Amino acid sequence: MQVILAKFAGACYGVQRALDMVDDLLSEDAKVTTLGPLIHNPQVVSKLESQGVKVSHDAAGIDGGTVVIRSHGVTPQVRSELERRGLEVADATCPHVARAQAGAAELASLGCRVLVVGEAGHPEVEGLVAYARESGAAADVVLGAEDIPHGLYDPIGVVVQTTQTRENLDGIISELEARGLHPIVKDTICSATRRRQKTAYELASKVDAMVVIGGRNSSNTTRLSEICAQVCPRTFHIETADEVRGLALEGCESIGITAGASTPEDQIAEVASILEAKEG
Secondary structure: OEEEEOOOOOOOHHHHHHHHHHHHHHHOOOOEEEEOOOOOOHHHHHHHHHOOOEEEOOHHHOOOOEEEEOOOOOOHHHHHHHHHOOOEEEEOOOHHHHHHHHHHHHHHHOOOEEEEEOOOOOHHHHHHHHHHHHOOOOEEEEOOHHHOOOOOOOOEEEEEOOOOOHHHHHHHHHHHHHOOOOOEEEOOOOHHHHHHHHHHHHHHOOOOEEEEEOOOOOHHHHHHHHHHHHHOOOEEEEOOHHHHHHOOOOOOOEEEEEEOOOOOHHHHHHHHHHHHHOOO
16 A cells, blocks of 8 residues: 655645744743634644643733734734734734735725635634725625625625635636626635645545545645545545544555645654554
8 A cells, every 4th residue: 555645735834934933932931822723723722732822712811921813814903902902912824814814905995895705704714804894895705606796796806715726716706707797806825725735636636545634623624625535535534643543445555645734744744654554
């Protein structure tokens, strides 16, 4: 049995940057609180908590120390609250997310009604909607073409959650154009996300089974699993290495591995080691 790791897999730049930022603060013996889970990886968040990093779900629950804005970013209103309270802030917003936030605000400033392509309720998406509305726009969240409101008219602006697929964005643009609209599109899909999805798809099409590693609360990991399952029915989304032993891999001669943007290298290596041991 051959175990193959996708060319691009695991923690992206924005996630690693956030982790490094917290590590640096801990090395300085700082009192650290993250505003929401730092990343969508329960094992990493649990490890940070064991090192003294607290998680607060709102600014009101923070009583000093350094507040870390997670990689998904926050709304302008939350930033204002942190400033009003005079809290020390370490901003770990992923640069790609920050670019999307700026894009939402720019579309609003152009007078557009803004469509945010993404998952309703996701913290990044909530931030994009808030940036558009703060700049005076009406904003809607659409996950697919079927979610596009009726009665739209130009100017329409489109901004995208950084972990969405190209196919999803293209489908929404096509639907808008079919309605006679001329959307102004801010293509804010992260290039690392595109590479990860592309190489996962290519690998999944060549192997007997695919293992996708990452938090079940991670939208980009879930999307990787969905993409792989399109061409490899034996696709397994796992969160921990302990789950590998329960996978139905009988008869597989080749197994592919990929991992979401919030999955660190050591978790990938542990899964690969167990799979390689199963060869015997």
